[in-house]
Amino acid sequence: MNLPVTRYYGSKRRLLDKIWEALAVHQIEFNSVLDLFGGTGIVSYYMAHKGKDIIYNDILSFNCEIAKALLCSSRGSFTEADALALLQRVDGREYQNIIAQNFNQVYYTPDEDEIIDIVVQNIHYLENEKKASAYYILFQSCMIKRPFNLFHRKNLNLRTNFVKANFGNKVTWEQTFKDLFLKFTKELNEFQFEALPNVEITNTSALKCDRHADLVYIDTPYFPKQDGGGITYHNRYHFLEGLMNYAEIPDYIDRQKVNLEIGVGKCSEFEKRSNYINELDELIHKHQDSIIALSYTTEGYPSIQELEEVVHRHKQTIHVCYLGKHGFALNRNNAERQEVLIIGL
Numbered sequence: 001m002n003l004p005v006t007r008y009y010g011s012k013r014r015l016l017d018k019i020w021e022a023l024a025v026h027q028i029e030f031n032s033v034l035d036l037f038g039g040t041g042i043v044s045y046y047m048a049h050k051g052k053d054i055i056y057n058d059i060l061s062f063n064c065e066i067a068k069a070l071l072c073s074s075r076g077s078f079t080e081a082d083a084l085a086l087l088q089r090v091d092g093r094e095y096q097n098i099i100a101q102n103f104n105q106v107y108y109t110p111d112e113d114e115i116i117d118i119v120v121q122n123i124h125y126l127e128n129e130k131k132a133s134a135y136y137i138l139f140q141s142c143m144i145k146r147p148f149n150l151f152h153r154k155n156l157n158l159r160t161n162f163v164k165a166n167f168g169n170k171v172t173w174e175q176t177f178k179d180l181f182l183k184f185t186k187e188l189n190e191f192q193f194e195a196l197p198n199v200e201i202t203n204t205s206a207l208k209c210d211r212h213a214d215l216v217y218i219d220t221p222y223f224p225k226q227d228g229g230g231i232t233y234h235n236r237y238h239f240l241e242g243l244m245n246y247a248e249i250p251d252y253i254d255r256q257k258v259n260l261e262i263g264v265g266k267c268s269e270f271e272k273r274s275n276y277i278n279e280l281d282e283l284i285h286k287h288q289d290s291i292i293a294l295s296y297t298t299e300g301y302p303s304i305q306e307l308e309e310v311v312h313r314h315k316q317t318i319h320v321c322y323l324g325k326h327g328f329a330l331n332r333n334n335a336e337r338q339e340v341l342i343i344g345l
């Protein structure tokens with residue numbers, strides 16, 4: 001299946017066929033999927049193409065817009081003209097310059113900050129049908145222009161200190177918003193469904209999500225074996241979550257932090273290793289009547305054996321499927337890392 005590249009930390013894009021095969025090998029039958037930690041929506045997208053009913057959930061609202069664009073906005077509903085119009089100031093509209101004022105030299109160049117300010121505010125005026133697609137092209141463009149596609153460091157200098165050269169990252173980072181908007185609009189139109197699948201999107205913490213499905217897919221944040229670091233999804237993507245709450249950004253900026261983290265949407269559920277096992281236990285208990293499919297890695301904390309034990313508390317039959325070595329997107333330096341799917345029936 002041809003799948004969009006989503007530039008997201010921990011995306012399962014390259015594992016989807018393996019996950020599907022693992023479910024098929026164990027003759028798992030299901031019609032509906034609850035994708036509780038949906039991220040880019042790529043797992044939901046794949047399952048929707050396979051004819052499953054989908055409930056997608058993620059705690060970060062910008063991810064929900066990406067999922068809405070891919071799953072709930074039909075092909076042809078957002079055009080190149082729509083994309084280009086987003087870049088223009090509209091006469092008579094008053095624009096704030098919250099990004100230019102607060103994030104000078106943090107993530108983007110001043111010209112780009114100004115464009116982001118204009119685009120976000122233009123999106124607010126769009127009809128609902130086009131909003132998610134507009135956010136999609138903005139967020140993909142914002143990610144592709146960032147070193148490592150992330151926002152946990154103030155490192156615009158990595159980009160600007162590169163001498164002008166015709167190679168790799170520099171070329172990618174310096175593409176204009178206009179070119180990127182056209183590129184992503186074209187891409188989106190290739191991937192959007194013509195006839196929309198049956199999809200519901202929810203934006204809540206996994207433990208608060210009250211939806212049910214035949215199969216619950218659980219792809220939580222991962223912790224490395226060794227304690228330390230502690231970079232959460234919110235740390236990595238706070239800027240995009242901030243854009244979803246544009247007017248409130250100034251109230252949420254943490255000025256003690258060099259990267260001026262925007263605190264809106266922050267939540268520690270499943271982001272603290274000390275609570276992880278208890279939270280997972282509670283989550284699986286909540287979905288004990290569904291098939292559980294839990295993704296994790298051999299190089300993480302907790303170990304696969306510990307995870308197996310947690311699933312076993314609620315499910316009688318367990319299959320542990322090793323999906324091979326797939327240093328996942330944005331983290332290729334862990335050669336021994338194997339991706340695992342734990343199925344609980």
Ligand SMILES: C[S@@+](CC[C@H](N)C(=O)[O-])C[C@H]1O[C@@H](n2cnc3c(N)ncnc32)[C@H](O)[C@@H]1O
Binds near residue numbers: 042
């Ligand atoms: C490993 S990623 C999922 C990747 C996704 N399966 C994909 O292929 O794109 C984990 C996701 O969980 C989300 N998340 C973190 N804590 C959460 C919580 N308590 N409830 C729901 N989602 C959460 C993060 O925003 C992130 O998108």
